[in-house]
Amino acid sequence: MTTADRHYDVIIIGTGAGGGTLAHELATTGKRILVLERGDFLPREKANWSALEVYQKERYHTDEQWIGNDGEPFRPQTGYRVGGNTKVYGAALLRMRERDFTEVVHKGGISPAWELSYQDFEPYYTRAEKLYDVHGQRGSDPTEPPASDRYPYPPVSHEPDMQAIADGISKLGYYPFPLPLGLKLNEGNRLKSPCIRCDTFDGYPCLVEAKADSDVNAIRPARDRHENLTLLTSAKVSRLITGESGREVTGVETEIYGETYLFSADIVVVACGAINSSVLLLRSANDRHPNGLANRSDQVGRNFMKHLAVALVALHLEPNRAGFQKTIAVNDFYWGEPDFPYPMGMVQNTGNVLADMLPAEAPPLMAPLVKLIPHFERELIAERSTGWWLQTEDLPDPDNRARVIDGKVHLNYKLNNTEASDRLIHRWTSVLKTIDRGAMHVIPFSIYPRNQMPVQAVAHQCGTCRFGSDPRTSVLDVNCRAHEVDNLYVVDGSFFPSNSGVNPTLTIMANAIRVGDHLRERLKA
Numbered sequence: 001m002t003t004a005d006r007h008y009d010v011i012i013i014g015t016g017a018g019g020g021t022l023a024h025e026l027a028t029t030g031k032r033i034l035v036l037e038r039g040d041f042l043p044r045e046k047a048n049w050s051a052l053e054v055y056q057k058e059r060y061h062t063d064e065q066w067i068g069n070d071g072e073p074f075r076p077q078t079g080y081r082v083g084g085n086t087k088v089y090g091a092a093l094l095r096m097r098e099r100d101f102t103e104v105v106h107k108g109g110i111s112p113a114w115e116l117s118y119q120d121f122e123p124y125y126t127r128a129e130k131l132y133d134v135h136g137q138r139g140s141d142p143t144e145p146p147a148s149d150r151y152p153y154p155p156v157s158h159e160p161d162m163q164a165i166a167d168g169i170s171k172l173g174y175y176p177f178p179l180p181l182g183l184k185l186n187e188g189n190r191l192k193s194p195c196i197r198c199d200t201f202d203g204y205p206c207l208v209e210a211k212a213d214s215d216v217n218a219i220r221p222a223r224d225r226h227e228n229l230t231l232l233t234s235a236k237v238s239r240l241i242t243g244e245s246g247r248e249v250t251g252v253e254t255e256i257y258g259e260t261y262l263f264s265a266d267i268v269v270v271a272c273g274a275i276n277s278s279v280l281l282l283r284s285a286n287d288r289h290p291n292g293l294a295n296r297s298d299q300v301g302r303n304f305m306k307h308l309a310v311a312l313v314a315l316h317l318e319p320n321r322a323g324f325q326k327t328i329a330v331n332d333f334y335w336g337e338p339d340f341p342y343p344m345g346m347v348q349n350t351g352n353v354l355a356d357m358l359p360a361e362a363p364p365l366m367a368p369l370v371k372l373i374p375h376f377e378r379e380l381i382a383e384r385s386t387g388w389w390l391q392t393e394d395l396p397d398p399d400n401r402a403r404v405i406d407g408k409v410h411l412n413y414k415l416n417n418t419e420a421s422d423r424l425i426h427r428w429t430s431v432l433k434t435i436d437r438g439a440m441h442v443i444p445f446s447i448y449p450r451n452q453m454p455v456q457a458v459a460h461q462c463g464t465c466r467f468g469s470d471p472r473t474s475v476l477d478v479n480c481r482a483h484e485v486d487n488l489y490v491v492d493g494s495f496f497p498s499n500s501g502v503n504p505t506l507t508i509m510a511n512a513i514r515v516g517d518h519l520r521e522r523l524k525a
């Protein structure tokens with residue numbers, strides 16, 4: 001093992017929404033910051049925009065095998081590179097609702113309160129929206145919380161075929177609104193717009209770097225402007241080592257091209273994504289922390305959440321000619337409906353449905369059949385399709401957890417709150433069948449819900465190291481510092497005590513900025 005000859009003020013492990021944002025915030029302190037990222041920069045290549053490569057061949061997913069509920073190995077739909085999962089995310093960046101921070105009764109149980117309120121997060125949401133170029137329209141979402149500033153950019157416009165769908169939804173008395181998106185789009189001057197409104201946005205890396213991800217918007221600018229920030233890629237942290245007392249991380253063991261290095265810092269921040277952060281703590285068990293680092297509460301890895309999510313494809317008689325279809329969102333059922341007074345969740349477009357995505361996206365039983373359909377027929381289906389993403393809150397369950405057994409990652413996840421999700425699927429299917437969209441009628445019986453996303457689909461992973469003030473029931477305090485280790489923080493999706501019905505990432509970014517302010521003060525001391 002090689003011990004680095006330099007001690008850092010801060011080490012940040014991971015460069016995704018949490019780690020990348022925090023690195024950006026702390027770079028301006030002038031402190032010596034080391035960022036360790038197990039992946040490399042994602043290559044810019046034509047395959048970035050290939051549905052075949054991205055969806056069918058899973059080019060950007062890890063080859064790792066984790067073990068599921070049934071004891072069988074599976075390949076998780078996640079990847080390791082600078083920017084983490086934000087390199088491929090759909091960049092739908094929404095604030096949690098005010099009520100989401102309080103205890104909410106769901107049909108399937110209780111969504112616990114956070115110990116901070118929406119008002120505590122509001123200024124950080126505003127800063128996160130600025131950092132990540134969010135385009136949106138205040139006042140258009142019937143459930144949106146109050147905001148202290150406007151969106152930094154106007155909403156992404158609906159192309160005519162999407163506008164027709166939005167108008168059809170409005171005619172039924174609902175309130176479709178422009179989905180808030182983080183991207184670099186200049187609709188006033190398309191010649192100057194990095195974003196070209198292409199059909200390979202959601203799930204794909206952006207070849208022209210117009211997606212606001214944590215590589216392009218946070219890590220690279222921070223590294224380019226601040227010499228005090230050092231980024232090491234292909235640097236996989238394998239273990240955190242504590243000193244005699246067990247109250248301080250004194251070493252960060254890291255594998256770099258087959259060699260083991262030991263780094264040290266005054267403050268160590270784990271930001272590996274909810275599953276890998278808990279796995280790293282569990283792998284770091286030692287005499288003082290026999291159950292895993294900072295795990296006297298036995299909460300590390302537990303309460304893993306990932307949303308109940310269903311992708312649904314509506315087939316039309318006429319082609320949907322919109323080049324960029326991910327523009328509509330609907331929150332009319334977020335808190336339920338008159339005869340179902342429980343939260344149901346959120347509806348939003350997926351990106352465009354492309355021919356080579358159909359086999360990968362079809363329900364498992366249909367997938368082999370879809371593969372047999374000749375490509376030109378798949379093209380015909382794809383161009384007549386509009387994709388929808390239905391997302392319902394799953395509730396924290398201590399038995400839904402990440403674990404390390406015999407060195408392998410095990411992920412146990414049992415669905416809960418399914419009645420709310422079923423209700424949303426049923427409601428949205430009937431809305432799609434009813435709306436009048438001029439020439440774009442939905443073909444009867446042509447709405448294909450995919451099954452609930454399987455365990456592999458860990459895109460919206462969160463929980464596993466919840467924050468709170470009670471060390472018996474939480475892993476982190478409200479500043480995301482481990483209760484049991486004074487210089488250890490976890491700053492990614494792990495800290496969520498509950499998941500809400502909106503996409504998680506703006507909250508992860510806002511929280512990283514919030515913790516960044518706290519650390520800035522601590523570093524002054």
Ligand SMILES: Cc1cc2nc3c(=O)[nH]c(=O)nc-3n(C[C@H](O)[C@H](O)[C@H](O)COP(=O)(O)OP(=O)(O)OC[C@H]3O[C@@H](n4cnc5c(N)ncnc54)[C@H](O)[C@@H]3O)c2cc1C
Nearest residue numbers: 014016017018038084085090091092237272492493503505
């Ligand atoms: C296809 C897809 C679409 C999505 N769309 C949306 C969306 O529209 N809106 C939304 O809000 N969210 C979306 N998400 C989810 C979003 O990407 C995540 O919520 C977000 O990236 C999580 O941030 P994080 O910091 O917790 O983890 P990540 O972004 O996963 O970052 C973790 C980082 O840690 C690194 N790492 C892991 N282990 C180690 C280790 N041992 N040593 C060193 N480095 C390590 C990883 O390489 C990675 O860089 C989507 C995700 C996917 C996959």
